[in-house]
Amino acid sequence: MSDYVEGKSRWWGWGNLDQRFDVENRENLIPFLESNLGMDLGSERFSDPNLDEIELPEPLLPGNALDELGKLCGPENVSTSKFDRVSRSMGKSYRDLLRFRMRRIDRAVDVVVWPRKEDEVEAVLRLAEKEKLAVIPFGGGSSVTGGVEPMVKDKAGVISMDLARMNRVKRIDATSQTAVIEAGALGPEIEEQLNAQGFTLGHFPESFDHSALGGWIATRASGRQSTGYGDIEDMVLALRMVTPRGVVDTRKVPSTAAGPSILQMCMGSEGFLGVITEATMRIRPLPEVLDYRGLIFRNFAAGVDAVREMMQRGLVPTCVRLSDRSETALAQAFRSTAGPKWKRKAENAALKILATRGYSFDDGAFMVLGLEGERETVEDMKAEILSLCRKIGGFHLGASPGRQWYRSRHDTAYFREQLINWGVMVDTLETATTWDNLLHLYGEVRNALRAAIEGEAGESLVACHVSHVYREGASLYYTFFAPMAGEGEEEAQWERAKRAASEAIMEHGGTISHHHGVGYEHAPWMRREVGEISLKAIEAVKRVMDPEGIMNPGKLIPVG
Structure with missing residues (x-):
């Protein structure tokens, strides 16, 4: 069903009106942000709009x-x-x-x-x-x-x-482990229908509750468990896409050598060529065990080495997410302070002991490690990965931090709503590169963001994590915060930060987008991303499938 219902949906922001981020039970979060941003939070710069004001x-x-x-x-x-x-x-x-x-x-x-x-x-x-x-x-x-x-x-x-x-799971082939799913099905609708038959798609982006299969495919999305389950393009066996000049219907086979891939061309097309109506998706049996836990490394570089080692040794977790120093400190501030006081005191005492051994949430790198599957396989994989991490200097924190991350993994988008109303610029961006370039690119983009923001805002918080991990490299995902610019300058402030980060990504060997897509915001960098001849090839396909240019104009291709 539609994700937008009047009186239920937050049309000006994220999610539903009956859901909000629980700030009250995170006593350290607001003081942490106030200290880092040099501003007081709590007074409203913006209010939520009413429809009659538009x-x-x-x-x-x-x-x-x-x-x-x-x-x-x-x-x-x-x-x-x-x-x-x-x-x-x-x-x-x-x-x-x-x-x-x-x-x-x-x-x-x-x-x-x-x-x-x-x-x-x-x-x-x-x-x-x-x-x-x-x-x-x-x-x-x-x-x-x-x-x-x-x-x-x-x-x-x-x-x-x-x-x-158009939101049905039309057919499930248990023998081939595939499902034909209509493109309008939202994440929860897909999982509900698959789970009833003992299967899962395994695609769980942060937007899971409020995004649909067609959008995932059209933007080449990645879920938080993509390291184990694959990105969305790894899950698509075939699809149907209606264009103004006919229907593209790719063959339902596991692989083909029949020329350039039309399937790959349709994925990532962002409605620019046509409308994806359904896809045949690779599905998996529901996992017997979900095991999520936390580790901490003395520094980000050591954690990166651990992630690379596990992937190149064939120890592939379902999910691995490694936070840099700033995001590790932010994650600690996000930690719930609900529950008995004695429990919090015990946790704080344990953290102090860890800090004396060089494992500090102020300076270290926090890792979420997730394993899903059959119990015996999960236990064997866990033992090998934890042993590897221990040799590289990682400290195993146990299951509690992993479980807490898993429970709240879709909640943080709601906090952005409140921060914007308080006058905080907060946004995310992402890229990807190979292991040999990862730390270099990480530093260059972080420095570019800081320089662009702090030149006018004075204070900022730029946090990053490694996720969506491959044998050859990984994604870098940044979240940046700063006091919002003066009235009338808010959008220009964001544009300067976005442009500075995008230029750094292009200059230092990243991709303009790992999983957010292009739209019109990333289109200015597409020529540098794919090259002139490839851009002309995309334009030629557009002329064949959509000669009148009616499909999602102004996206994907740079203007001028």
Whole structure:
């Protein structure tokens, strides 16, 4: 079902209205941030907007296009309501959340359509091409790169095609361990249907509750357990994608040598070529055991060595996440202080003893290690990995820190809502590189962010972790905080930080995106990312599949 329901959904931000981040039971968190940012938190710079505060022009739709859409999909599956249009006109990037709080939408979609089957998707695209309407495929709306925002200059109107009513697991093949899943299915809907038959997809991004299969595939997403289960492109066996010039239907085979991969071309296409309607996904039996635990290393470099060693020895965990010094200290501040006082005192005493041995959460590197699978396999793998980490200087903290991370792994996005209202710039960005370059790239991007932020804000907190790990290298995921710039300068402040980090990534051997995608925010760096000839090849495919340019205009390809 749709992830956007009036009165339930936080359309200006993350998630649902009945969910919030528990600050009260994290007594150290606010003092930690105030100390690092040099500001007092608690006073409201922004308030949550009301829908009636948003000015929205009347829908721009030619002739009887609205009636035609109703005939194609059913009038109950077409809407021009203010709530439906506003909630699908921007995603969840810092820039998006900032503009919502400023009561500003630069360009709204004109109509929302919910097709129920692939035939209706095809019919809507035919109508859109005839009437010169742009079409933006919409899954959960969790894009942080501007992927769902209308960027339209020469079209008569904009359709947001919400696939929420195409949300079924259509077939499960237990013999081949595959499932045919419609593209509008949200993460919880997929897992509920698969789990009932004893399977899992194993894709659990931070946006899991509020993102859909089609969006995952269209942006080449990665889940937090991707080290063991693979990135989304590793899970896709085949897919169907409706383009304005026909349906791409890739063959359901485990591998093929039949020329360049059309499947790979469709993955990562971000609605720029067509609408992914369903995919045949590789699934796995539900794990017997989920074992998550914590370790700490004396420094980030030692932890990186441990992660590289385990991967290159074939000791592949389901999840491994290594925080640098700043994120380790932040993780400690995030730790819940709920529960009996004696328990907290005991934990603090243990941390002090650890610090005397050189394992400090102020200076060290915290690792989350997750193993899932059959009990015997998990136990054997755990023993080998812990032995390796111990030899490299890691200290095993036990299961409690891992369990706490696992329980709260989808909660932190809610805290961003409160921080922005308090006047904190907070955003994330990510990249990836090979092991030989990882520490160099880590330092260069961190320094670029600090220089861009501190030149005007005076204080900042830049934290990073290694995750989404491979034999050859890993992803670097940054979170940065700073006091927000003065009124009218907030967006420009963020743009300077984003540009500085992106330039450092390109200059020092990273990729402009490991798993967030391109949208329009990363498009300016695509020429440097793939090269001129490859960019022309992408444009040529666009001309074949979407000659009138109706599919998600302004994304993926740099303008000018």
